[in-house]
Amino acid sequence: MKSFRLKQHLAYSVVGLIFGGVLTRIGFADYDELHKMFILTDLRMLYTFAGAVALSMAVYFVLNKRIPKQHKILQPGTVPGSMLFGFGWAITGACPSLVFIQLGHGALPAIATAIGIFIGVWLYKKAHSRYFGWDTGTCGV
Amino acid sequence: MIEYWPWWLGALGLGGVGIIYLLLIGRLLGVSGSWAKVVAWKENRETLKANRALVEDTAAMENAFMAETLAEFGEDAVKELQGSYPEADQQEATVAVEDLEATTPWTAHLTFLLSIFAGAFVVAWYNGQFELRLDLSDVHSRIFGDTWEVWLAMLFGGMMVGFGTQMAGGCTSGHGLSGCARLIPASFLATLVFMLSAIFLSMLMEVMIR
Numbered sequence: 598m599k600s601f602r603l604k605q606h607l608a609y610s611v612v613g614l615i616f617g618g619v620l621t622r623i624g625f626a627d628y629d630e631l632h633k634m635f636i637l638t639d640l641r642m643l644y645t646f647a648g649a650v651a652l653s654m655a656v657y658f659v660l661n662k663r664i665p666k667q668h669k670i671l672q673p674g675t676v677p678g679s680m681l682f683g684f685g686w687a688i689t690g691a692c693p694s695l696v697f698i699q700l701g702h703g704a705l706p707a708i709a710t711a712i713g714i715f716i717g718v719w720l721y722k723k724a725h726s727r728y729f730g731w732d733t734g735t736c737g738v
Numbered sequence: 739m740i741e742y743w744p745w746w747l748g749a750l751g752l753g754g755v756g757i758i759y760l761l762l763i764g765r766l767l768g769v770s771g772s773w774a775k776v777v778a779w780k781e782n783r784e785t786l787k788a789n790r791a792l793v794e795d796t797a798a799m800e801n802a803f804m805a806e807t808l809a810e811f812g813e814d815a816v817k818e819l820q821g822s823y824p825e826a827d828q829q830e831a832t833v834a835v836e837d838l839e840a841t842t843p844w845t846a847h848l849t850f851l852l853s854i855f856a857g858a859f860v861v862a863w864y865n866g867q868f869e870l871r872l873d874l875s876d877v878h879s880r881i882f883g884d885t886w887e888v889w890l891a892m893l894f895g896g897m898m899v900g901f902g903t904q905m906a907g908g909c910t911s912g913h914g915l916s917g918c919a920r921l922i923p924a925s926f927l928a929t930l931v932f933m934l935s936a937i938f939l940s941m942l943m944e945v946m947i948r
Binding site for chain 1: 742743744745746748749750751752753754755756757758759760762763764765766769770772773774777778842843845846847849850851852853854855856857858859860861862865867868869870871872873874875876877878882888889890891892893894895896897898899900901902903904905906907908909910911912913914915916917918919920921922923924925927928929931932933934935936937938939940941943944
């Protein structure tokens, strides 16, 4: 049991390190690059993203049977939630992983973003259990 | 000025991360899920404890039954019983252990998030990109100014990101990368909506500062 836990933490940290390095070299932490993508003057990162989706699609298609079933369903929060996220992304240049890339570059305002994300997630948890109560299908268990 | 990876190399890298995550961890990549687990660390710890207690209870109960059976029928009857269902017995045991392990401890998710930071820091440092600065970038300062209000904008923007990704049930990695690659309709819709909203707001900001 103990060694399983250790392996699990190690696996998460290895993937996290690679993830952070790759996102840095793509330039996702650079607000200028991101903004250029969003005003559609430089589509390099959009192609990067589309290419990554296409590659994953092909590999997942081959590995089909070994992949755990994804619990992602269309629910009342899908569209408004995504809109809120899109606006927030345009303002802060950060999605839940990019905020750590910005911090890794030494951009101090990202600390405010990280605190904001923490508060946002917490607020949603409260609001969800009190008012919404539908199935959101958030990743992982 | 640092040269970023061309799109095809970036696609290989980003797609590769998702695949490594699946192979090492056995789930599909989703960072907002990790955030949710870290924020809900208290509940997560209680679930783990409850699971562990359940497994121990089951073991204790089985021992009690076994002792009862031994007292009632003697050892021969037990041996006969075990002989007749060897497979069923084993299966039950593995299911219980898997249930326990299915709940990833929240500290693993925290490790993941901190490792993203560490990976970015190491690579940025190595490339001479690391620089402590009070603004995000020149373009960002041009749009939002460079007063303290920027920090407030970041805080509220962050709250929108946090609330929105939880409400939508995924973010760029969960819906955009993993969900679209699995051809899930809700993920296609979510990705389309958040990309279009980000494009809309960025265009609007660009027009307003002109």
